[in-house]
Amino acid sequence: MADPTRRSVLDRLAAHGAASATALARDLPVTRQAVVQHLAVLDAAGLTAAQRRGREVHHRVQPEALTATAAWMTRVAAQWDERLAAIAAIAESE
């Protein structure tokens, strides 16, 4: 996922729901072929899944792969907000 294009592909799918490689390539400064390769990696990782719709293949984010981790990291971020608030309260009141 160090590849920024791959992250862009995932971000766009997360934002727009399902999309085809052709549609994704229109939004990104890369070829359709490159998008297809990134989608293959994302599919293999279980982050996205392909689904045939008529003549097109649509890809969609697999929320369950992301949800547990997202929930955990959101919790980590929220804990830091609480700790920073506690630090501020102590520093400001005493």
Add this chain to the structure above:
Amino acid sequence: MEDSIVRETVVAAPVDRVWEVLTRAEYLPRWFGAEKAEIDLRPGGALTMTWAEHGTGLARVERVEEPTLFSFHWALEVGDQPVPGARTLVEFTLTSEAGGTRLRVVESGFTSLDRPAEKQQWHRERNVDGWRQVLEAVAAHLSGVTT
């Protein structure tokens, strides 16, 4: 910074005061919600945090640059040593500004965490590092929404 969580606040107190609250054993448990803390405030020093119901969290102090920078590696799981693969880096920076101190915390290294054991087989079968990719994707997403 794609594998980090960044949070920031402004404290209406001088930098030296915020530094004390951040680094002294008498204050650490209060903002960590722990029973007690011990800290050897120098690079390589031990930092421990004890919770009655969870046990003891272990961390190792990394950088101490009073009063602007304080960082430590801490173990993800209570009771574990803060070794590579099982730890993240927490770094506080303090900046003096009008009205007080800007306090920023960055927790990083999520993508270097070892995968949970129950998922390792699944990933081995598919020859992908999905755990890391999930972490990076989520961190990238969160870094776009943090303040």
